Amino acid sequence: MEIECRNQVTAPPALELSTGLGLDLPDGEARYWPAAFDAGEAAELFVALRRGIDWREEEILMFGRRVPVPRRVAWHGDPGAGYTYSGTDHRPQPWTPELERIRDRVRTLTGAEFNAVLLNLYRDGRDGMGWHADDEPELGPNPVIASVSFGATRRFCLRHRRRREVRLDLPLPHGSLLVMSGATQHHWVHALPKTASAVGERINLTFRRVALR
Numbered sequence: 001m002e003i004e005c006r007n008q009v010t011a012p013p014a015l016e017l018s019t020g021l022g023l024d025l026p027d028g029e030a031r032y033w034p035a036a037f038d039a040g041e042a043a044e045l046f047v048a049l050r051r052g053i054d055w056r057e058e059e060i061l062m063f064g065r066r067v068p069v070p071r072r073v074a075w076h077g078d079p080g081a082g083y084t085y086s087g088t089d090h091r092p093q094p095w096t097p098e099l100e101r102i103r104d105r106v107r108t109l110t111g112a113e114f115n116a117v118l119l120n121l122y123r124d125g126r127d128g129m130g131w132h133a134d135d136e137p138e139l140g141p142n143p144v145i146a147s148v149s150f151g152a153t154r155r156f157c158l159r160h161r162r163r164r165e166v167r168l169d170l171p172l173p174h175g176s177l178l179v180m181s182g183a184t185q186h187h188w189v190h191a192l193p194k195t196a197s198a199v200g201e202r203i204n205l206t207f208r209r210v211a212l213r
């Protein structure tokens with residue numbers, strides 16, 4: 001399904017790299033770093049993750065039927081950082097050196113601590129993710145979600161839940177970081193739309209802090 005997004009937000013050319021760019025999100029908070037990883041590091045990390053992660057095919061329950069999700073998925077984190085999403089329980093795979101390196105960079109830039117990461121591999125424009133919020137109970141009331149992207153630039157869409165015409169459309173390039181925090185997951189939903197354009201592979205990592213089981 002194609003998702004229409006409007007009110008495109010583009011980052012200004014000069015940014016304070018350490019603090020990122022605050023996005024004007026009514027009822028929410030988001031901050032964006034277009035180059036949290038430089039091009040060389042991002043390319044190296046993309047290759048390492050593409051090869052080194054055990055990418056899993058996954059299914060979700062939809063109208064009583066199990067259907068494959070249009071992407072490949074992995075869940076890594078501290079022991080006990082289990083997570084239930086799309087109706088499936090996930091036990092964490094251990095941190096790899098690359099994941100620790102990315103997590104540590106995100107911590108340095110944001111000051112936030114994370115104990116797990118969800119990885120998504122979008123193989124081409126037929127892969128995507130529908131509208132949702134990261135509001136599972138194990139994330140707590142106002143989660144900080146830090147999203148790192150490598151590979152092809154894809155459109156990330158944010159839409160206010162009540163004021164549906166209030167939307168942001170943000171291209172997330174290779175090496176970028178987007179952090180959503182505060183009440184964002186209460187008031188906004190987000191999506192990664194499929195596209196008919198020719199796009200290459202993209203890897204996205206969303207770092208989270210989950211209640212340990």
Ligand SMILES: O=C(O)CCC(=O)C(=O)O
Binds near residue numbers: 120147156172192204
């Ligand atoms: O790939 C993306 O940028 C979106 C990922 C996402 O929405 C999620 O993991 O909840």
